[in-house]
Amino acid sequence: MPWYKKKHRKSTRLPRDLFDVIVGYEDVKRILLKALKSKKPVHALLAGVPASAKSLFLSEIQRLPSSYFLLGGKTTKAGLAWILSRCKPKYLLIDELDKMPRREMTVLLSLMETGLVKDVKYRKEIEVVLDTKVFAACNRDDAIPAELKSRFYLKFYFKPYSLVEFKEVGTKVLVSREGVKASLASYIVNRVSEFTRDVRVCIGIARIAESKSDVDFIVGSLRKYKKFSWKK
Ligand SMILES: Nc1ncnc2c1ncn2[C@@H]1O[C@H](COP(=O)(O)OP(=O)(O)OP(=O)(O)O)[C@@H](O)[C@H]1O
Ligand SMILES: [Mg+2]
Structure with a gap:
């Protein structure tokens, strides 16, 4: 069965051991758990130095059945709007957000502000309203437009370990x-x-x-x- 036809569980019950593989960051774990369970969308950005567990956080969230993971620099030809309209994920996980093409960032802007996903693909109109939460990671955030950064209500900048x-x-x-x-x-x-x-x-x-x-x-x-x- 293609991935976009898979039915996702509606429940917000999270695995008890979610984030257990990550050492430290107890405060970040606690806040992200709250964000995952919140009724209204809360988006979070993890930025910072290499090997600081940013992708590990995303791969833990990816364990949730209603999540969809993508690499910013490797969005499919079909485009983000098409993926979102088919998959309707509860959690959209984007690693290397800074490498995402501007066109896709525009789709994200609207998704994160109003939930509206609108585009034209293969001469067909796409229009859906979603309550998707976005969790993203990147090293440096300079390449991310300010208005997109602002839509991540929670931003964590990971520093080198002591x-x-x-x-x-x-x-x-x-x-x-x-x-x-x-x-x-x-x-x-x-x-x-x-x-x-x-x-x-x-x-x-x-x-x-x-x-x-x-x-x-x-x-x-x-x-x-x-x-x-x-x-x-
Ligand atoms: N706090 C941590 N807990 C568990 N594993 C960690 C932690 N920090 C780093 N690691 C380990 O370091 C490696 C790199 O982690 P990860 O891929 O999550 O880093 P990253 O922050 O995404 O780095 P990059 O910016 O280079 O993509 C992984 O093997 C991971 O297990
Ligand atoms: Mg990474």
């Missing part, structure tokens, strides 16, 4: 999601924290290192070849 946060997030991700032993996980995270706060580096090392000496060798090499500045 050392303490990085150690907690990194270790938990390696142990629970990558199946690494606790002692090796914390060793990897400690060594990585010497030169970056990017959790993906911990994951990369964890996937190939079998021992602490492997970790030392890889970290030594990554530090030797780390990005340099051309400026003197």
Whole structure:
């Protein structure tokens, strides 16, 4: 059955473990849960540094049966209005919102303000009114027009992790999601924290290192070849 014919559940009951895979951000989780359950639409934007769990938040919301996920830079030829009119999602999830074409942003503007989705596609008029909530993520928000940003009532700008946060997030991700032993996980995270706060580096090392000496060798090499500045 094509995705747009699938019947979505009407209930607002959320899985008990929604957002449990995300380490920290307890306040953001609580607010987003309220937004997911609110009667009237509340839209939220997660912006900020790479590897700060923005996409992870969206993929958790994607577990809800009445959600529709899309990448800003990869909207289909049929267009956002057509997708919305067919799928009528309760939750529209857009990752990399900053890469979304302007034409599609115009559709979003109207959806987020009044719920109206109006367009002409394949010489047919599209016109529906929806109560879709929009949850989006991006790194930088400079490419997003001010009027669209303003329609996200809730905006969260994620900053780089502090050392303490990085150690907690990194270790938990390696142990629970990558199946690494606790002692090796914390060793990897400690060594990585010497030169970056990017959790993906911990994951990369964890996937190939079998021992602490492997970790030392890889970290030594990554530090030797780390990005340099051309400026003197
Ligand atoms: N707080 C966290 N809890 C659990 N996992 C995390 C957390 N922060 C980062 N990660 C891990 O880091 C990796 C990157 O997370 P994610 O893709 O959500 O980042 P992002 O903020 O969307 O980054 P980007 O801006 O590069 O798209 C994932 O493997 C994720 O599990
Ligand atoms: Mg992401």
